[in-house]
Amino acid sequence: MARTPTNTPPASTTSNEDEVLIREIDEAVREDAVLEFLRKHGVKVLGGIILGIAALGGYLVWDHFSEQKLEQQSETLIAGIDYLDQRDYVTAAEKVAPLLGADSSPGARAAARFVQASAALQAGDNAKASTLFRAIAADAEAPPVMRDLAKVRDVSINFDTMKQSDVIAQLGPLAKPGTPLFGSAGELVAMAHLEAGNRAEAGKLFAAIAKDEDLPESLRSRARQMAGLMGVDAVVDVDKLLKDQGVDVSGGDAGGDAAAQ
Numbered sequence: 001m002a003r004t005p006t007n008t009p010p011a012s013t014t015s016n017e018d019e020v021l022i023r024e025i026d027e028a029v030r031e032d033a034v035l036e037f038l039r040k041h042g043v044k045v046l047g048g049i050i051l052g053i054a055a056l057g058g059y060l061v062w063d064h065f066s067e068q069k070l071e072q073q074s075e076t077l078i079a080g081i082d083y084l085d086q087r088d089y090v091t092a093a094e095k096v097a098p099l100l101g102a103d104s105s106p107g108a109r110a111a112a113r114f115v116q117a118s119a120a121l122q123a124g125d126n127a128k129a130s131t132l133f134r135a136i137a138a139d140a141e142a143p144p145v146m147r148d149l150a151k152v153r154d155v156s157i158n159f160d161t162m163k164q165s166d167v168i169a170q171l172g173p174l175a176k177p178g179t180p181l182f183g184s185a186g187e188l189v190a191m192a193h194l195e196a197g198n199r200a201e202a203g204k205l206f207a208a209i210a211k212d213e214d215l216p217e218s219l220r221s222r223a224r225q226m227a228g229l230m231g232v233d234a235v236v237d238v239d240k241l242l243k244d245q246g247v248d249v250s251g252g253d254a255g256g257d258a259a260a261q
């Protein structure tokens with residue numbers, strides 16, 4: 001006896017319908033949750049967005065005016081330096097005077113003092129230049145390298161009237177190989193050691209300066225001569241030194257003979 005067929009749909013069809021229904025319910029729940037969140041917190045969210053946009057706009061405006069201000073300060077400094085080159089020291093000092101105010105950036109303020117100090121030196125007013133250099137060195141907001149340079153310049157002006165111990169105390173930390181102002185500070189400290197009678201320390205420092213290839217050759221040459229007077233060997237590569245001085249070292253022992261001389 002044959003069985004009567006049934007009309008039961010395939011299991012896969014029922015599963016697909018269930019998935020569609022579940023997805024629709026899930027989307028409705030999510031939509032209701034979003035609406036509920038906006039109903040409770042929409043004003044806060046909108047306010048936060050507005051504040052963020054306002055803050056961004058304010059920063060862009062501030063950055064624009066800050067950049068303009070820095071450009072104006074740079075132009076003022078360049079104009080002052082141009083007057084220095086023209087040996088118009090009075091105008092150079094007057095030109096950068098507005099940058100000495102508290103509203104100027106620390107770097108611009110220090111640079112303006114450097115211009116005025118240079119103008120004072122060129123005009124023969126060492127006392128005024130020294131006062132300006134000390135003001136830079138004492139400015140905690142000035143870039144460290146500018147403060148150190150001002151200290152070196154001040155000591156160089158007053159070296160002859162300073163105690164050797166004061167020179168060493170002030171510039172000793174800067175007179176070390178690898179520091180940005182090693183050459184200038186090291187030479188002054190070495191001279192202070194020499195005048196204080198400490199020839200060994202002076203010769204050691206002169207030799208270190210002479211061997212530093214990052215320093216100007218004129219400074220290294222002076223230091224090499226001074227180290228030689230102290231009995232300290234300050235030559236690393238004899239052949240290279242002779243070649244740099246224009247001596248022909250291709251003739252075998254010529255280089256050694258020249259070095260011995």
